[in-house]
Amino acid sequence: MRVAVLKEDNCQPKKCNDECHAFCPPVRNGQECIILDDKTGKPHISESLCIGCGICVNKCPHDALIIEQLPSELETDMIHRYSMNGFRLFRLPTPSKESVVGILGPNGMGKSTAINALSGRIIPNLGDWMDKDADWDGVIESLPRGELRDFFVAVKAEKIRVALKPQNVDRLPKRVQGTVRDLLTKVDERNMFQEMTEKLGIDHLLERTIQQLSGGELQRMAICATLLRDVDVYFFDEPSSYLDIHERMRIVGIIQELSETKRVIVIEHDLAVLDVLCDLVHIVYGKKGAFGIFTPARSTRQAINTYLDGFLPEQNVRIRDKPIKFLNHSDRVAELGSQVVSWGGLGKKLGDFTLSTGEGAVHRSEVVGVVGPNGTGKSTMIKVLAGEHDYDEGWVTSSASISYKPQH
Ligand code: SF4
Ligand code: SF4
Structure with a gap:
């Protein structure tokens, strides 16, 4: 299947000569492979007419186009597509009971879309981006019987509540006012304020304002706020950044304990943390801003080794040019x-x-x-x-x- 994506922010029709349209071979042969929008001047690319020559990608002076050929098996696995030439997501991670499920892969591959779908904030359109009436029944029917399908049955019945520890905790001081105590008291749905603040080592920070906290303190406060919510699925987006090794290990223990009774998904780039924390890991790969593909869950070790290797044997897909190899330290x-x-x-x-x-x-x-x-x-x-x-x-x-x- 062909994927043609326009990076909206890059496309600047007023600062180019419509090279994408002018040089496209099917357009030159009279086919409407690229139509320039009457109002914006931006291209609409027909994936069915595109022959994948890549000329538009090379000619565009603003690096605004991505044309990729994806395996045809993915055609039935599209979960969500934002627009005709917008980002699309294939497959989803599965929140599993009694497991910490990890997500491993670069940013910009659709993890936010996945979280929004799993939390019920968006109803996946299964690729039909014009369908404004997408419903949960369609999503449920599209999935094979199993844990993910059962999960969406519960999402449809509004039985699933989620909490998210956001990725960029350094933005919290701009968005949240008040003291640490104010913030955590408001979200303490489990009546575990004292226990959690002590466990996370932030009980001495309660009277400080959010603006007075360091990166590591903001991270622990955000993790604490997430843990205090009484929900069904907990998402932790990069919980280890800003934390030192002792704090990371402390977080690992707390999240693992949580997973004994709740579903937990962790997005993490630190392979050592992922290794010790997660039971299962989904690798996500794709092209930043264009498409993301979640692989089925693997055991953590297998997922990390596969990721480092850069080759997915089951899918026969290379996700990186070269394997990642750790160099030996050279004494200089x-x-x-x-x-x-x-x-x-x-x-x-x-x-x-x-x-x-x-x-x-x-x-x-x-x-x-x-x-x-x-x-x-x-x-x-x-x-x-x-x-x-x-x-x-x-x-x-x-x-x-x-x-x-x-x-x-
Ligand atoms: S995609 Fe590139 S060449 Fe085409 S209109 Fe946008 S900026 Fe111009
Ligand atoms: S890749 Fe597709 S859209 Fe781009 S120039 Fe070639 S045929 Fe046209």
């Missing part, structure tokens, strides 16, 4: 260059927190790692070295200008 001490920055006895007071360091240095040709729990001053030290913070005590020498990539 012999090539150590001159000193770039050094420091000693640094002291910096920030509110209740005081940083104190020993001596250290960074040389050319050297990568220096800093490891330790959140809240112990790693960022403060880096900011001092980068000149973003003054220091109260100690010394820093620097013979180079320093660029600093902040945490969030």
